[in-house]
Amino acid sequence: MSKTEKLLKRLDEIGKVLERKGGAEMLLGLGSVGMETERLDEYSDLDFFVIVKPGYKERYIRQLDWLEEVYPLAYSFRNTDDGCKILFDDGIYGEYAIFEERELESCHYAEGRVVWKAPSYTRVDFAKPSRPAPRLIEDSLDHPLNEALTNLYVGLGRYARGEKLTATRFVQSYAVGSILSVLHLLETEEPYFPDVFGLERRLEKRYPRFAANLGEMIQGYDRVPESALCILQYIERVYPVNQRLAREIRQLANICRQL
Template sequence: MATKEQLLRRLDEIGGSLERRGEALLLLGVGSVGVETARIDEYSDLDFFVIVKPGYKQAYIEQLDWLEEVYPLSYTFRNTVDGYKILFEDGIYGEYAVFEEEEMEHVAYSEGRIVWRNPSYANPEITEIAKGGRRTETQRREGLDFPLNEALTNLYVGLCRYARGEKLSAARFVQSYAVDNILSALHLLEKEEAYFPDVFGEERRLEKRYPSFAERVGDMILGYERTPESALHILRYLEEVYPVNARMSKEIRRLAEGL
């Protein structure tokens, strides 16, 4: 864990390391160290992209001395072909990827902040992308019919699996898939409070963005052994916000109450 000042300083120090080497073009902070620094807290970490000159990508992936010279690393895990998850010895955690400029056209990320830029680098297009963010939107639905009927069928299938003893699969269908489908339409069901929405996951900061739903969602996710009870809570919510098919509702209740 680290303070806001420590996180931002570490990112600036990484920029300094890149500058000294002269092989990088841009250091882009994303997530809470991007343009949303106001939400940094003691549980935040470093998320960043490094854009390097042609021919240097593999060197920056295979050799981490450009990070080690900033602060010693105690853990490294190459989680993608482009980058790592890391932990510095002082407890600062980070995730990053290294790209060449031409790859950025196909990279999805939340709005970014230029932390460091090579003075000789003057590509206005990529600077514009970095400031505005090449975003991938979450799967928000434009109507209620599809996601809420999907949620309804998730409940039915999940309870059938629970009945045959497939408790793990049942928990996923009911407590994960059904809830995810509701989240994809939640902006149509409840006023969203303005608090840093995440382009990659509607569940992020749900408690502040949708406080009313947050008061109920705990009853929808009661755990491995309580899938039938969770399903009943989800069904009741669906019935409140949508004209649920009466026969499907009856079948789901019959299954849940008989388990």
């Protein structure tokens, strides 16, 4: 049995155990085991919600017998108030959250696939979120790209002081992240499962032209100046950069390269 088949089978088996245990109303598969099974591969994992009756939430978070009955657990970690991260003994990894119905009304989540539900439970509309996901993309280049430019300047100043870790974040994370928020304005997005909670997800397939630049933009801890110069050059190709600021960034980068 392939990994993808095992993942879907494991989720079905969890649903059967929930039915026997009682107190559960519905099991929602999310992500690649939810509405996007076409992208399942050997590196996928389980991501799911369990909707329970009032009073059952803590039972299903604190007592993991409902998972152990499906397959022995090698590891579990309660990472939020609502759920855990787990590793089954056969190597299948998963993350889940337990909610009462009333809690879902205020949650942000992507549409899920109903894997199992109690016969008497009728609220299948909860498979779709009632609240829109937080907006990550921007409608104008001005703010994000100027934010990226100032990230470069501040980051290089910190690098010059010897603060290389924070410099790495400003240049290779914050500045690049700002660019991601406007990529849809700069090039055509290929249709491949965008994630409303993370612009970096599947970026290599969604924006292959931009992704070809990432190796130069993100060169690592010891090459922050070189990364900053590549990011600056990219922004200059797509936006009218203030020339004085560009000169200051290049001057700082050259100072940093000599340290």
